[in-house]
């Protein structure tokens with residue numbers, strides 16, 4: 001149920017017959033270039049904004065991620081005489097890209113000479129802010145779509161930090177022995193979530209490999225969860241743009257048994273604004289971020305279907321410790337010139353990044369593609385392809 005129905009959305013729903021699948025609604029309210037929360041650039045990321053992400057807490061995050069990126073990029077150097085690309089998808093405010101470029105330039109000036117920064121950001125409102133911030137980037141910088149990248153694929157590393165959780169999800173509702181698609185329906189001036197038609201075979205096919213072809217007796221109405229139909233097309237489009245290199249996905253993700261556990265009866269979808277969370281996705285449409293966790297198996301299947309080879313995965317806490325977080329924390333105490341306030345803030349941010357009840361539970365999932373990387377070095381953060 002919701003109030004505050006904007007006129008643009010009413011008109012769009014009427015034009016669609018009064019009801020649309022949840023994924024279409026989510027796409028509109030997040031990514032419509034005029035009215036969407038990201039499309040219009042209304043959402044702000046950071047402590048003073050609508051929600052925080054790891055890079056918005058502290059540049060120390062970029063310094064740790066950079067260790068992994070440097071290892072991969074240096075190993076790719078012999079594979080091309082051309083520039084290597086660091087591609088960031090969904091760069092948000094642009095701060096991670098800037099911090100990475102600044103850090104890598106300081107740590108590895110020779111490598112940095114060979115690098116360009118490529119940003120893939122479909123939302124014009126967000127891209128406008130990135131362009132302002134990244135005027136300070138020490139590398140050649142360009143914004144492209146995946147389609148443009150596919151026309152002239154690059155060699156390098158693609159980073160997807162909290163991007164895949166912004167792709168529109170379908171919501172599925174248990175109804176006895178079958179799944180139905182959740183619809184967003186207009187009733188006068190109100191929006192409602194309602195169960196629609198039984199799930200079509202294409203969506204059902206995503207549940208079958210997870211052993212969830214039917215809801216089963218433990219999932220009774222109004223049990224609902226999400227499916228990620230946008231993952232496979234996104235990974236395929238991303239893959240067409242990368243001739244050779246690695247993809248690092250960092251996001252909230254869970255194994256299917258946890259994601260679709262009978263006791264998780266309302267899925268993982270949440271709305272965020274002004275550092276508040278809500279489980280009502282119909283609230284002030286276009287004013288809130290909507291985000292859903294990823295299902296690890298669905299991510300891995302979607303990646304395999306477009307030729308990505310799994311390199312390894314682990315929780316963020318483990319990954320950052322493997323990349324030197326403890327040493328960094330210790331090193332802060334050797335820098336008295338920082339001042340107490342800065343020191344405490346950086347310390348708090350580093351601890352939040354590994355807190356298993358918060359950002360430390362994020363997953364780092366790495367993939368590779370391109371003939372030349374068949375012998376690619378494994379990630380520094382996870383030595384086994386399915387390490388957990």
Ligand SMILES: C[S@@+](CC[C@H](N)C(=O)[O-])C[C@H]1O[C@@H](n2cnc3c(N)ncnc32)[C@H](O)[C@@H]1O
Nearest residue numbers: 038053089090091092120123126161162163166
């Ligand atoms: C949750 S924000 C994360 C921003 C940043 N990576 C961070 O962690 O601070 C999601 C970002 O992904 C962008 N985005 C949404 N859909 C996308 C897509 N299909 N491809 C690339 N970026 C997308 C949004 O506009 C936004 O910049």
